[in-house]
Amino acid sequence: MGAAAPSPDEIFGQGIQAAGDKDWDKALSLMEQALAADPNNLRYGSEYRQAVVSRAIALHRKEGTPQDFERSLNYFEKLVKDNPNAENAWLNYGFAYVDKIPAAGSITQVILANTALTQFSKSIALKPTWIALYTRGNSYLYWPRIFGRAGLGVADLEKAFAMQKAEPKKSYHVRVYTSLGDGYWKTDNIEKAQAVWNEGLKQFPDNQGLKDRLSKQGDDLGAYIDNALDPNKRVDTNLKELWTSR
Amino acid sequence: MTRSFAVLCAGGFCGLALVAGTAAEPWFEEITHKAGIFAKHSNRVFDNPYAKIMAGYTALGASVAVADFDGDGFDDVYITDSSDDGKNHLYRNNHDLTFTDVGESAGIANGNDSRNASAAALWFDFNNDGRPDLLVVRFGHNQLFENLGGGKFEEVTKKAGLDRYMNAITAIAFDYDHDGYVDLFVGGYFKPVDIFKPDTPNFFPENFETAQNGGGVVLFHNNGDGTFSDVTEKAGLKQSGWTLSLGHGDADNDGWDDLYVACDFGTDHFFRNNHDGTFKDLTESAIGIDTKKGMNVDWGDFDNDGLLDIYVTNITDDYMKEGNFLWHNNGNLTFSDVARETGTYNTGWGWGAKFFDYDNDGWLDLYVMNGWVSAGQESYVPDIFTMITTPGLDLSDARNWPVMGNKSLSGYQKKRLFHNERGQLFKDEAPRFGLDSERDGRGIGIADFDNDGRLDMIVANANAEPQLYHNKVPNGAHWVQFLLEGVKSNRSAVGAQVRIVSDGNKRLSFVNGGNSFAGQSTSRVHFGLGKATTLESVEVRWPSGAIDKYHGLAVDQLYHLKEGSSTKRK
Numbered sequence: 177m178g179a180a181a182p183s184p185d186e187i188f189g190q191g192i193q194a195a196g197d198k199d200w201d202k203a204l205s206l207m208e209q210a211l212a213a214d215p216n217n218l219r220y221g222s223e224y225r226q227a228v229v230s231r232a233i234a235l236h237r238k239e240g241t242p243q244d245f246e247r248s249l250n251y252f253e254k255l256v257k258d259n260p261n262a263e264n265a266w267l268n269y270g271f272a273y274v275d276k277i278p279a280a281g282s283i284t285q286v287i288l289a290n291t292a293l294t295q296f297s298k299s300i301a302l303k304p305t306w307i308a309l310y311t312r313g314n315s316y317l318y319w320p321r322i323f324g325r326a327g328l329g330v331a332d333l334e335k336a337f338a339m340q341k342a343e344p345k346k347s348y349h350v351r352v353y354t355s356l357g358d359g360y361w362k363t364d365n366i367e368k369a370q371a372v373w374n375e376g377l378k379q380f381p382d383n384q385g386l387k388d389r390l391s392k393q394g395d396d397l398g399a400y401i402d403n404a405l406d407p408n409k410r411v412d413t414n415l416k417e418l419w420t421s422r
Numbered sequence: 423m424t425r426s427f428a429v430l431c432a433g434g435f436c437g438l439a440l441v442a443g444t445a446a447e448p449w450f451e452e453i454t455h456k457a458g459i460f461a462k463h464s465n466r467v468f469d470n471p472y473a474k475i476m477a478g479y480t481a482l483g484a485s486v487a488v489a490d491f492d493g494d495g496f497d498d499v500y501i502t503d504s505s506d507d508g509k510n511h512l513y514r515n516n517h518d519l520t521f522t523d524v525g526e527s528a529g530i531a532n533g534n535d536s537r538n539a540s541a542a543a544l545w546f547d548f549n550n551d552g553r554p555d556l557l558v559v560r561f562g563h564n565q566l567f568e569n570l571g572g573g574k575f576e577e578v579t580k581k582a583g584l585d586r587y588m589n590a591i592t593a594i595a596f597d598y599d600h601d602g603y604v605d606l607f608v609g610g611y612f613k614p615v616d617i618f619k620p621d622t623p624n625f626f627p628e629n630f631e632t633a634q635n636g637g638g639v640v641l642f643h644n645n646g647d648g649t650f651s652d653v654t655e656k657a658g659l660k661q662s663g664w665t666l667s668l669g670h671g672d673a674d675n676d677g678w679d680d681l682y683v684a685c686d687f688g689t690d691h692f693f694r695n696n697h698d699g700t701f702k703d704l705t706e707s708a709i710g711i712d713t714k715k716g717m718n719v720d721w722g723d724f725d726n727d728g729l730l731d732i733y734v735t736n737i738t739d740d741y742m743k744e745g746n747f748l749w750h751n752n753g754n755l756t757f758s759d760v761a762r763e764t765g766t767y768n769t770g771w772g773w774g775a776k777f778f779d780y781d782n783d784g785w786l787d788l789y790v791m792n793g794w795v796s797a798g799q800e801s802y803v804p805d806i807f808t809m810i811t812t813p814g815l816d817l818s819d820a821r822n823w824p825v826m827g828n829k830s831l832s833g834y835q836k837k838r839l840f841h842n843e844r845g846q847l848f849k850d851e852a853p854r855f856g857l858d859s860e861r862d863g864r865g866i867g868i869a870d871f872d873n874d875g876r877l878d879m880i881v882a883n884a885n886a887e888p889q890l891y892h893n894k895v896p897n898g899a900h901w902v903q904f905l906l907e908g909v910k911s912n913r914s915a916v917g918a919q920v921r922i923v924s925d926g927n928k929r930l931s932f933v934n935g936g937n938s939f940a941g942q943s944t945s946r947v948h949f950g951l952g953k954a955t956t957l958e959s960v961e962v963r964w965p966s967g968a969i970d971k972y973h974g975l976a977v978d979q980l981y982h983l984k985e986g987s988s989t990k991r992k
Contacts, residue, residue, distance in 0.1 A: 237710065281713025282742045283630035283810055290811045320740040322803050408743055 184213040200231040215259040221268030222415040229275050245276035263302035270295030271413045278410045285407050309336040314355045318405050326362035333359055347421045350380040358401055450855045450891045458521045459513050462887045464505035466539040478826030481795050484882040485940035486867040489545035489554040497869040497944050502540035519872050529575045530567050537618050538562030544936045546595035546604050550913040559590045583649045587614050589637050595935040596670045596679050597912045597965050599699045603644035604912045609665030610637020628818040631713035633687035636664030658700045663688045669719030669937040671730045674755055679917050684716030684734055709757050714744040718939040722777030722786045723930045725845030729753050735772025739832050741803050765848045771832035774865040774939040778877050782899035782950030785842035791863025796833030802826050834860045861886040865940025875901040900951040900977040909985040910966040917965040920947045925954035
């Protein structure tokens with residue numbers, strides 16, 4: 177009698193090990209196997225994408241090349257095609273586009289960001305989770321004001337805010353306080369921005385981002401938020417806080 | 423070899439009188455109208471099925487080119503128009519900061535018609551007769567005018583072998599093979615389809631970041647007999663990007679000028695001169711592959727480390743944050759972008775930019791033109807991004823591009839005058855000096871029009887009047903200028919490097935053949951000297967390889983240095 181086939185978790189663990197060893201091809205192959213077996217696994221998808229990002233940065237200058245991200249995009253494209261109801265696969269698919277943004281030119285960045293929003297919306301249509309609403313809402317805030325998307329971001333973030341209020345407090349909830357305030361600021365509602373940042377600081381008194389925002393005004397605050405929402409900077413799309421937070 | 427020297431007393435001025443201005447005096451005075459240089463530039467209005475679309479992408483052609491065309495010791499100015507019946511202007515310097523338009527009588531005013539639109543101009547002495555000749559760079563057929571002297575020019579385009587259809591937008595001239603004649607390097611924007619009566623709609627960029635369906639570059643070798651030959655492929659320079667600006671400079675101090683090619687919709691290129699009439703593409707190792715919208719190339723040693731650096735403008739705005747490049751020369755044929763660190767990263771939608779020392783403190787400053795189309799209040803940005811995010815569009819098809827109409831795109835942007843803070847930082851002084859006009863700037867020419875040792879600026883604006891700024895900086899800083907004449911080298915000495923030591927400080931500059939977008943500066947080499955009252959040494963490295971050294975030159979003078987022999991008074 178042969179040995180039992182390894183479980184998705186075991187395959188995924190081997191992938192994590194290979195990524196730690198910088199054996200990128202092996203790592204990505206193993207993680208893809210794990211995802212294929214459990215396509216809606218948010219953690220598998222997130223760690224897989226982080227391995228892709230790490231590989232790109234390790235192999236190429238700065239943020240990697242656009243080609244470095246083709247493998248994960250192609251993989252997720254097939255994954256959601258095979259599993260159209262896996263909301264977390266759609267979410268990670270969108271994040272895969274976000275991961276590519278810093279390696280792309282400025283126009284392609286817009287296309288990638290727009291496509292990411294499409295995938296996030298499919299995830300939300302399947303299941304409007306806190307993480308999906310926060311993600312899409314925050315993504316809207318990166319768009320220049322002229323596109324008028326900040327209001328859409330505020331709408332998503334307000335829904336995520338309401339959801340987290342109904343849940344036990346988690347460390348990652350501070351993100352919505354921050355982003356919702358940024359959204360209010362971008363829609364010229366500075367009083368509501370300060371109110372939500374203040375409320376966030378009461379909940380998370382050590383959060384430097386909230387302290388910084390509340391210590392600044394006018395152009396200084398604008399420059400700070402613009403810098404925080406600079407599309408040329410890599411956005412941390414690692415979702416591990418979701419499963420490590422207490 | 424140590425040479426003697428002579429002072430060139432241009433128009434009776436011997437460079438001794440530094441103005442002791444008062445604090446209340448403006449440092450720069452706009453004298454455009456007083457000087458008589460105020461003919462408005464007009465963009466070309468096309469008459470074809472794509473005209474409304476093209477209007478948004480052809481707000482080009484405002485340019486300036488400076489040279490002393492009549493050899494009277496004062497720099498003159500050629501300014502282009504682009505409208506169908508628009509005249510180009512040759513403004514002869516009257517020696518009193520006024521100018522007279524002699525373009526018509528000189529025979530070089532007719533640069534525009536229904537099948538040609540002026541895009542830029544370049545002075546270069548192609549026949550080594552000591553008189554600068556003129557290339558009018560055009561969408562259509564370029565024009566080469568031979569300077570006959572006596573204020574007359576003759577068109578010799580066909581005779582020179584330069585008559586071909588190009589959508590040329592920029593040109594420089596330098597002696598890439600050191601045969602003693604300046605060669606011609608021309609950049610094309612659109613591919614060479616007749617954009618006045620196109621027989622295809624597919625002449626727009628195929629994408630925004632890696633487009634290879636542009637006009638590329640053409641290297642014309644000067645045969646020394648008044649003709650030119652296309653040697654682009656043989657020289658290893660063939661490419662098909664959307665060229666906007668060209669710059670030559672000696673990156674590795676080997677005495678041979680290398681090349682930087684700035685391209686819209688795709689990567690810039692860096693080529694090393696192989697000393698044998700060919701170039702090697704070192705883009706990836708020298709600057710990396712970029713996806714930006716390169717608009718300008720100017721070379722200058724901004725940090726006085728003895729190596730020429732490069733400034734390139736790109737597009738930076740709320741909706742697109744490419745950032746300019748300030749390529750610091752690492753000395754090993756690689757460059758590091760220090761634009762962020764030096765404060766020169768974000769100027770807006772950048773165009774021409776020039777290194778020059780406006781306050782004669784010994785550090786090269788930067789004047790940067792900005793802004794694309796300043797029209798109505800409504801923005802064109804949403805239109806263009808709707809197109810960008812529409813899947814499957816063939817962007818090379820002009821019909822897929824939205825009409826701009828009266829909308830603005832990166833309009834009303836201010837020009838920047840960056841003061842060089844000892845090679846570490848640049849501080850924008852344009853508002854302080856009233857040099858932050860919001861007209862849609864394109865090119866800039868730098869010259870000392872009144873021979874007072876302070877560099878003046880002439881700005882070309884699209885669809886607007888030019889602007890002439892008289893430099894009246896009252897700090898009393900010293901300076902020196904050199905007018906070089908090659909003998910074995912090309913007569914106009916393009917590519918000659920001048921190294922000076924003053925108060926122990928080393929400085930490097932060179933004679934450039936028209937670097938930067940839509941603007942050619944004086945052919946004189948100018949150094950600001952700050953408080954230094956002596957020049958310990960001057961070394962000229964000629965393109966021929968000869969080196970001349972001079973000692974004991976006085977400051978605040980303009981010198982005429984002739985290759986390999988004692989200089990002579992003009």
